[in-house]
Amino acid sequence: MxxxxxxxxxxxxxxxxxxxxxxxxxxxxxxxxxxxxxxxxxxxxxxxxxxxxxxxxxxxxxxxxxxxxxxxxxxxxxxxxxxRAVVFQNHSLLPWLTVYDNVRIAVDKVFAKTKSRAERHAWTLHNLDLVQMGHAKDKRPSEISGGMKQRVGIARALAMEPKxxxxxxxxxxLDALTRAHLQDSVMQIHGRxxxxxxxxxxxxxxxxxxxxxxxxxxxxxxxxxxxxxxxxxxxxxxxxxxxxxxxxxxxxxxxxxxxxxxxxxxxxx
Ligand SMILES: Nc1ncnc2c1ncn2[C@@H]1O[C@H](COP(=O)(O)OP(=O)(O)OP(=O)(O)O)[C@@H](O)[C@H]1O
Ligand SMILES: [Mg+2]
Missing domain, CATH: 3.40.50.300 (P-loop containing nucleotide triphosphate hydrolases)
Structure with a gap:
């Protein structure tokens, strides 16, 4: 409707x-x-x-x-x-999944019918790159810092392209530079x-x-x-x-x- x-x-x-x-x-x-x-x-x-x-x-x-x-x-x-995707105040990643899988699980849920496997893979990597976390894609949440977890949480939410x-x-x-960079990313994505x-x-x-x-x-x-x-x-x-x-x-x-x-x-x- x-x-x-x-x-x-x-x-x-x-x-x-x-x-x-x-x-x-x-x-x-x-x-x-x-x-x-x-x-x-x-x-x-x-x-x-x-x-x-x-x-x-x-x-x-x-x-x-x-x-x-x-x-x-x-x-x-x-x-x-x-x-309605949420970025939580206290980063909330699933501890048993890698950084990549934490984002991929959300991507699979939202785009199962509209994107192919290869597209979902590329989309997951794209969103991790957006928050400059591509390099840590195979790490688990316990192996990365609090600010990094927060960035993965942001990537996960953005990747869902929620209403x-x-x-x-x-x-x-986040430190001031990362914060400014991510604010700009969120502004651009919101604009797009x-x-x-x-x-x-x-x-x-x-x-x-x-x-x-x-x-x-x-x-x-x-x-x-x-x-x-x-x-x-x-x-x-x-x-x-x-x-x-x-x-x-x-x-x-x-x-x-x-x-x-x-x-x-x-x-x-
Ligand atoms: N599940 C809950 N059960 C009982 N009280 C709660 C619950 N969740 C929040 N509160 C209470 O509600 C009030 C508001 O909490 P909330 O977390 O929404 O504040 P906030 O504005 O987000 O604070 P902050 O800026 O510190 O994050 C607080 O007094 C808190 O103790
Ligand atoms: Mg709060």
Whole structure:
């Protein structure tokens, strides 16, 4: 079924999430609503523990809402699916498989009917090269560093060409150069595929560089969407040219103000 053009591609409808443990209940997310257009790049930013990963997991279908709904092309999301690939905050490779097989298993799942064996092999290698991990294709996760595992996780998600790419602090564990290189790769791939991306980040520059909109969350418990900032910078974007762009500077300042003045991090008691 083709979604009517006037309906949002991805809808978060009045979502709340309460975790129950024994007799205790904590409402982590409260009344989160957001309409996301097809092809949009959204960043979610907010202090540690406010519920960002929880929100991403709800969109991934890895956990269920307490109230409200996640709708993708008018269909309610309540389980994981290959059209929503996730790059996890803590790299999540299968330890018994090689780097190559960790990506290949996802490629085989998504492209079993549309690509030949040889094409799937080439596609796996291509995506490993994209994150500069081709050289380690025969290693196992225990033999590579945390940043390298993260890169394999990114390759696996990109290789699936998902409708929605969900990334939980994908570049957090990387050195500055690798981080910049991968940010550029993700921007290029997003530009080429036109898929929808939702990325959690703690990095204000990264959020402004990559996003069409930045969703800023208030501190938890019962975190809400505090503000949504439009980043109307033309694409393709060049990190060096942006440094002196007034709109870039303004966007950066708005996010910093939100995080460090209006919703300063308070360690929960
Ligand atoms: N499965 C769970 N059961 C109970 N509580 C949970 C569960 N998962 C998360 N929480 C709680 O929900 C809150 C939000 O956690 P979440 O991981 O979504 O935060 P976050 O914004 O991603 O933080 P960070 O920036 O540190 O990754 C935390 O207080 C956490 O302890
Ligand atoms: Mg998190």
């Amino acid at each position: 083709i979604a009517p053009a006037n309906k949002p591609f991805l809808q978060l409808q009045s979502i709340s999430k309460t975790f129950r443990r024994g007799g205790a209940e904590t409402e982590v997310l409260h009344d989160i609503s957001l309409d996301i257009a097809n092809g949009e790049f959204i960043s979610i930013i907010g202090h540690s523990g406010c519920g960002k990963s929880t929100l991403l997991n709800l969109i991934a279908g890895l956990t269920t809402v307490t109230t409200g709904a996640v709708l993708l092309e008018q269909h309610e999301v309540n389980e994981p699916g290959p059209e 929605v790419l969900l990334m939980d602090e994908p570049f957090g564990a 595929l036109g898929n929808t991306a939702i990325m959690i980040t703690h990095d204000v520059d990264e959020a402004v560089l990559l996003s069409d909109r930045i969703v800023m969350m208030t501190n938890g418990p019962s975190a809400r969407i505090g503000e949504v900032l439009d980043v109307k910078l033309p694409r393709p974007r060049n990190r060096l040219e942006l440094v002196s762009d007034p709109h870039y500077i303004h966007a950066r300042e708005a996010v910093l103000k939100f995080l460090y003045e209006r919703h300063r991090y308070v360690e929960a008691a």
